[in-house]
Amino acid sequence: MDFEHLANALTLTNLALALFGVVAGTIIGSIPGLSATMAVAVLVPITFSMAPASALILLGAIYTGAIYGGAYSAILLNTPGTPSAIGTTFDGYPMAKRGDGDLAVAIACYASVFGGMVGALALLLLAPPLSSVALAFGPVEYLWLSIFGLSLIASLSTGNVLKGLAGGAFGLLLSCVGVAEISADIRLTFGSPTMIGGIEVVGALIGLYCIPVLIDLVATPERHLKVEQGGRAVRFREAAAIAWRSRVNLLRSSVIGTVIGILPGAGGSVAGLVAYSEAKRTARPDQKFGEGEPDGIMATEAANNATVGGGFIPTLVLGIPGTPPDAVILGALLVQGVRTGPTLFEGGGSIVYTFIFGLFIATILMLPTGLLIGRYAYKTIVTIPKTILVPAVGFMTIIGTFAIRNSVSDVVIMITLGSVGWVLSRFGFAASPIVLGLILGPIAEQGFVQAWIIGDATGNLAGMFFGRPISLGIIAFTILSLLYPVIQSRRTRRLLKMQANSND
Amino acid sequence: MIDAAPTPGRKDVGTLAVASLFIGLGLVTLHDVTTYSDRDSVVFPTFVACALIFCSVLVIIRSWLWPSPHNGFGSGDWWRRLLLVVTMLAACLVMPFSGFLPATAIAFAGGLVAARHEGWDARSAFVFAASGVFIMAGFYALFRFALGVPLP
Numbered sequence: 053m054d055f056e057h058l059a060n061a062l063t064l065t066n067l068a069l070a071l072f073g074v075v076a077g078t079i080i081g082s083i084p085g086l087s088a089t090m091a092v093a094v095l096v097p098i099t100f101s102m103a104p105a106s107a108l109i110l111l112g113a114i115y116t117g118a119i120y121g122g123a124y125s126a127i128l129l130n131t132p133g134t135p136s137a138i139g140t141t142f143d144g145y146p147m148a149k150r151g152d153g154d155l156a157v158a159i160a161c162y163a164s165v166f167g168g169m170v171g172a173l174a175l176l177l178l179a180p181p182l183s184s185v186a187l188a189f190g191p192v193e194y195l196w197l198s199i200f201g202l203s204l205i206a207s208l209s210t211g212n213v214l215k216g217l218a219g220g221a222f223g224l225l226l227s228c229v230g231v232a233e234i235s236a237d238i239r240l241t242f243g244s245p246t247m248i249g250g251i252e253v254v255g256a257l258i259g260l261y262c263i264p265v266l267i268d269l270v271a272t273p274e275r276h277l278k279v280e281q282g283g284r285a286v287r288f289r290e291a292a293a294i295a296w297r298s299r300v301n302l303l304r305s306s307v308i309g310t311v312i313g314i315l316p317g318a319g320g321s322v323a324g325l326v327a328y329s330e331a332k333r334t335a336r337p338d339q340k341f342g343e344g345e346p347d348g349i350m351a352t353e354a355a356n357n358a359t360v361g362g363g364f365i366p367t368l369v370l371g372i373p374g375t376p377p378d379a380v381i382l383g384a385l386l387v388q389g390v391r392t393g394p395t396l397f398e399g400g401g402s403i404v405y406t407f408i409f410g411l412f413i414a415t416i417l418m419l420p421t422g423l424l425i426g427r428y429a430y431k432t433i434v435t436i437p438k439t440i441l442v443p444a445v446g447f448m449t450i451i452g453t454f455a456i457r458n459s460v461s462d463v464v465i466m467i468t469l470g471s472v473g474w475v476l477s478r479f480g481f482a483a484s485p486i487v488l489g490l491i492l493g494p495i496a497e498q499g500f501v502q503a504w505i506i507g508d509a510t511g512n513l514a515g516m517f518f519g520r521p522i523s524l525g526i527i528a529f530t531i532l533s534l535l536y537p538v539i540q541s542r543r544t545r546r547l548l549k550m551q552a553n554s555n556d
Numbered sequence: 557m558i559d560a561a562p563t564p565g566r567k568d569v570g571t572l573a574v575a576s577l578f579i580g581l582g583l584v585t586l587h588d589v590t591t592y593s594d595r596d597s598v599v600f601p602t603f604v605a606c607a608l609i610f611c612s613v614l615v616i617i618r619s620w621l622w623p624s625p626h627n628g629f630g631s632g633d634w635w636r637r638l639l640l641v642v643t644m645l646a647a648c649l650v651m652p653f654s655g656f657l658p659a660t661a662i663a664f665a666g667g668l669v670a671a672r673h674e675g676w677d678a679r680s681a682f683v684f685a686a687s688g689v690f691i692m693a694g695f696y697a698l699f700r701f702a703l704g705v706p707l708p
Contacts, residue, residue, distance in 0.1 A: 094703050214615050215571075218578055221608035225585060228601045235594030239601060240585060263641075266667075270640050271632025273673035439674075439684055443667030444691050446644060447660055451695055454656075455705040464648045471641050479570040479627045497600040504599075 057402060060105065061409035069102075069110040070414040074421050077117025078124075082429065084131045084258050084445075084452045088118035088320075089376040096384045104388045105403045109410030111381045116168050116360045116414055118377075119320060120422055123160040123353055128153055128433040129445060131262035135254060136320030136359070138487060139328035139352030141261055146344035153434065157426035158291035159346050160353045161419065163302060166295070167354030168415035170306035171313065171361025176408045179365045187370065189315055191506065192516055195499030196526040197315070198492040201322055203530045204329040205485045216485040219476070223489020224496070226251050226469075233494060234501050246461040255453040255466040256490055260483040262449050263470020269442050276438050288423060294346050301331050301347050302354045309355030313362025313375060320356035320375065321491055327355030333536055337544065361411065368392050368404060568623035575612040575619065582609035636670040643667065656707040657696055664688050 230250025507516030643666025
C-alpha cells in the first residue's frame with residue numbers, strides 16, 4: 053500500500069465512475085423495492101469492459117450510494133428504500149412529520165459518510181485479521197446471533213413488550229411460509245400457489261411500512277408532512293453540530309456495522325437494528341427514541357453504511373461474500389478473472405488498494421451529492437399535493453415489489469400484509485418486531501437445525517449449543533440486552549422516588 | 557362513515573380479537589406441522605407457534621385487566637381506505653390478463669379518488685390524470701427498458 057494506489061484511484065476516469073456510481077446508487081436505493089443488491093446487479097454488466105480496479109470502484113460506489121439512498125424514502129415516506137434503512141423510519145418519519153425532514157436527511161447523510169469511512173478504514177487496515185472472525189462463526193453462533201437480534205424486540209417495541217414479543221413470533225411464523233430451506237417440505241401455504249414462494253422480505257417491508265401510511269393519508273384531509281413557513285435555509289450546519297455532539301454514538305454504531313458486515317448473511321438490516329438498539333439502550337433520559345430522536349437516525353445510517361467496508365473484508369480476503377451485494381460484486385470480479393483470497397492482497401495488491409482508496413473517495417463524494425439530492429427529494433415530497441403523492445407511491449410499491457421476483461403473488465402478499473399491518477398497528481402491535489422475526493427467522497432456523505444435526509452426530513448436543521466461547525459471549529449479550537431495560541427502568545423509578553422524597 | 561373517538565374505560569376489543577386470531581394461527585400451524593415428512597421442518601414452526609400462543613394468551617390477560625383506551629381505528633373516512641386497498645388488489649387480479657399499465661391505472665385512479673378531499677373540477681381532473689400518465693409511463697420505462705424487469 054503506497055501513494056501510487058491513491059494516485060491510481062484519483063484518475064479522472066475513476067473519479068467520474070465513483071461520482072456516477074454514488075448518484076445512480078442513491079437514486080436507485082431511494083426507490084422502495086429497489087435494494088442495494090438490485091442496484092449493483094443491474095449495473096454490473098457496465099463493468100465487464102473496464103479495468104478490474106475501476107469496475108470495483110464503480111460497484112463499491114453504487115453499493116454505498118444505494119445504502120444511503122434508502123434513508124430518503126424511510127424519512128420522507130416511512131418506507132425503507134432498502135432493508136438496511138428499517139431503523140431510519142423509527143425516528144426519521146416522526147422528524148419529517150413535525151417539519152424536520154430536511155434536518156433528518158442531512159443527519160442521515162453525515163452519519164452515512166462517517167459510517168462508510170469507518171468501514172473503509174477497517175477494510176484498509178484490518179482486513180486479514182478481521183476476516184478470521186467470519187471463519188470462527190459456525191451454525192450455532194448464527195443461531196445465537198439471531199436470538200440476540202430477536203432480543204432487540206424488547207427495545208424496539210415501544211410501550212408494550214408483550215405485544216412486541218407476539219408480533220416477533222408472528223414474524224417468525226411468516227418466515228416459515230413456503231418451501232422449507234433445509235428439507236424442502238411445503239409449509240403453511242394451505243394449498244395456495246400464491247404462498248409457495250414464501251414471503252419476500254423486501255416486499256413485506258414495503259407492505260408493513262408503506263401501506264399503513266397510505267391508508268392513514270387518504271383517510272383525513274390533513275397534509276402528509278408539516279411545512280415550515282418562510283422558506284428557511286438548508287440545515288447543514290445544524291445537522292453537523294448534532295452529529296458532532298453524538299460522535300460516540302456514531303463511532304459505536306460504525307464499529308457495530310463493520311463487525312456485523314463481516315459476518316456473512318447478517319447484512320445492513322441487522323447491523324442497523326443492533327446499532328439502533330444500542331443507541332437507545334445508552335440514551336440519556338431526555339432522549340425520546342421513536343418520536344423523532346436524531347441519534348436513532350445516526351445509529352442506523354452509520355451502521356448500515358459501515359457494513360459496506362465490513363462486508364468487503366471476507367469477500368476480498370476469503371472469497372465469502374459478507375452481504376448480498378458483495379455476492380454480486382464477487383461474481384463480477386470472477387468474470388474479470390480476479391481471484392479473491394489472501395493472495396489478492398499480495399499478488400494483486402494494487403487492485404485491492406486502489407479499490408479501497410476508491411471506496412474512500414466515493415464515500416466522501418456522497419457528502420455533497422447526498423446533501424444536494426436529499427434537499428431536492430425533501431422539497432419535492434413536501435410540496436407535492438397529497439392527491440398525486442398517494443397514487444404515485446402506491447404505484448411505486450406495486451412496481452417495486454413486482455420487480456423483486458417478477459411475481460404478482462408478491463404484490464398481493466405485500467398489499468395484504470400491509471393492510472393487516474395497519475390493523476395490527478392500530479391496536480399496539482408495531483411493524484418492527486414482525487419485520488425482525490421475518491428477517492431473522494431463516495437465519496435462526498438454519499443455524500438451529502444445522503447445529504442440532506452436528507451436535508447429534510458428535511453426541512454432544514449441550515456442548516454444541518452452550519460450550520463454544522463465541523456462543524457464550526453472544527448469550528451473555530442477549531441476557532444483558534433483555535435485562536438492561538428492566539434494570540434501567542427500576543433505576544429511573546428509584547431516582548424519581550429519591551427526588552420526590554428530597555423535594556418533600 | 558366517520559369513526560367515533562375511543563372512549564376510556566371500555567374493553568380493548570381490538571387487541572383481544574387480534575390476540576385471539578394469533579392463537580388461532582398458532583393452533584392451525586400446530587395442525588399443519590403434522591403433515592410434514594421431515595422432522596427438521598417441524599421443530600422450528602412448532603416452537604414458534606407455541607411461543608405465539610403463549611405470548612398471545614399473556615396479551616389477552618394483560619389487555620383484559622388493563623385495557624388501553626388509546627387503541628382503535630381512529631377518525632377518518634372508511635370508504636377512502638377501502639377504495640385504496642381494493643383498487644390495489646384489483647390491479648393485481650387484472651394484471652395477468654390486461655398487462656401491467658392498464659392494471660396499475662386502476663390502482664392509480666383509485667388512489668387519486670381516495671386521496672382527493674378538495675372535490676373535483678374539469679381542470680383538476682385533467683391535471684392529475686395527465687400527471688398520473690406521466691408518472692406511470694416514466695416508471696414503466698425505467699423498470700422495463702433501463703432495469704430490464706419483464707413487466708407483463
